[in-house]
Amino acid sequence: MLSITSQYLTRYRRLTADRSDALLPVTGAQRRFMLVRSLDPAGRPDVVPMFFAFPSGTIDPLRLREAAHRLAARHTALRSRPAVVRGTPVLRVAAPDDADVTVIRPAAAPGEPAADVLRRALASWDPQGPPLRLFLVRDEEREEDVLAVALDHAVCDGRSLARIVDELGAAYGEEAAEPGAAAQETAAELVTYEDAVRRQLAAEERAETSAAAAYWADRLRTLHTHAPAPRPARAPEGAPHSGAAHALLPAPDGGGSFPGLLDACRSAARELYGPDRTVPLGYPWGGRPAGAEPVIGCFLNTLVFPADTGRGPGSQATADAWWDDLDRADVPFDAVVTAVRSTGSGWTGGLDGLLTVDDDSRRPPLTLAGVEGREVHVDGRPVRGPFAVSVTQGAELRLRMVWDRAVVDDETANRAFDALTDALRP
Secondary structure, eight states: OOOHHHHHHHHHHHHHTTOOSOEEOOOHHHHHHHHHHHHSTTOOOOEEEEEEEEETTOOOHHHHHHHHHHHHHHOTGGGEEEEEETTEEEEEEOOGGGOOOEEEOOOOOTTOOHHHHHHHHHHTOOTTSOSEEEEEEEETTTTEEEEEEEEEGGGOOHHHHHHHHHHHHHHHTOOOOOHHHHHHHHHHHHHHHHHHHHHHHHHHHHHOOHHHHHHHHHHTTTOOSOOOOSSOOOOOTTOOSEEEEEEEEEOOTTSOOHHHHHHHHHHHHHHHHOSSOEEEEEEEEOOSOTTOOOOSSOOOEEEEEEEEOSSOSOHHHHHHHHHHHHTTTTSOHHHHHHHHHTTTOOOOSOOSEEEEEEEGGGOOOOEETTEEOEEEOOOOOOOSSSEEEEEEESSEEEEEEEEETTTSOHHHHHHHHHHHHHHHOO
């Protein structure tokens, strides 16, 4: 029987055999985000925003717009739109001159906080618009301008964000390039990007063995289809969609252990859902395929960790199981879901928690014309799952947990965050 990836490639080849428009295949990671988008009632994609505060008056909007267009024109993923053509997920690639970017100043009511303006702008994301959008908002209270750089997750992963920030800053300081040189640059990048995608799909096709499918089917067979909220959630009157908690902890000697972070998330899940459940925690893993250039795009697979909320089996068992999982990390998410469902499981691929880990050395500040922006958070935005944890590792551990207030009440979520931080204290 053909693997999920093999079936996809067969459909893609049939689709593009007699077409002249530019359609590229998508990776397994992109297929996951396109599936999530298709299941959203409003068809909205997962959006990845970064926020930077600058002294008021620093940013020239026209110059910013030109820089964003140059950035999108140079990178295939940033000038492409995810699409489903005759049932086949693809990227529809625009010509460099047709690269589309939104750069706007959202309207604000008198005295309206900048965070509220940005939340509203991101919530009104038009699914048919470009994948790269910039929103510039005045923060009257701090006398700053906050710039949101937001992307459709189907065109970028965490490995791409630092490069996008770096190149946006560089493009802001550039003069217009010679047309011929720009055309050569973008043509070469298109070839490099397509090569990386095809290498990724080849790796995924090789990984989809019957043994790997059997492994994931057994590993995830006890997942609950969806963990219920501890009790009906009641968000405070007028509160944003999601709650958030932050903490700064001493970094463990030798850096943080990823299995230790998974175990800490297991402690949080126990508080949220009670003992003796197995809830799906997702985390991105991987990189660019062997031999590929480090192009901007979406390549990181989402792996699933079955978090047992009981008291066992302990951190060493978590570490051992996680290492076994990594031996099958190239199996794409949709193939894993298919393997699990073949056992009669009702799990549809929903995640009850998400863990992302970053290195602060890989998060350069956005610098525009020599002025360094300060990265800030805008909490309260909608989240896809009941809760998500982000960890930034460096001299200290910066922890952040967000939760959906329609699913989890603030009191329970804060207890879960306390359990998370307690598990990570030296």
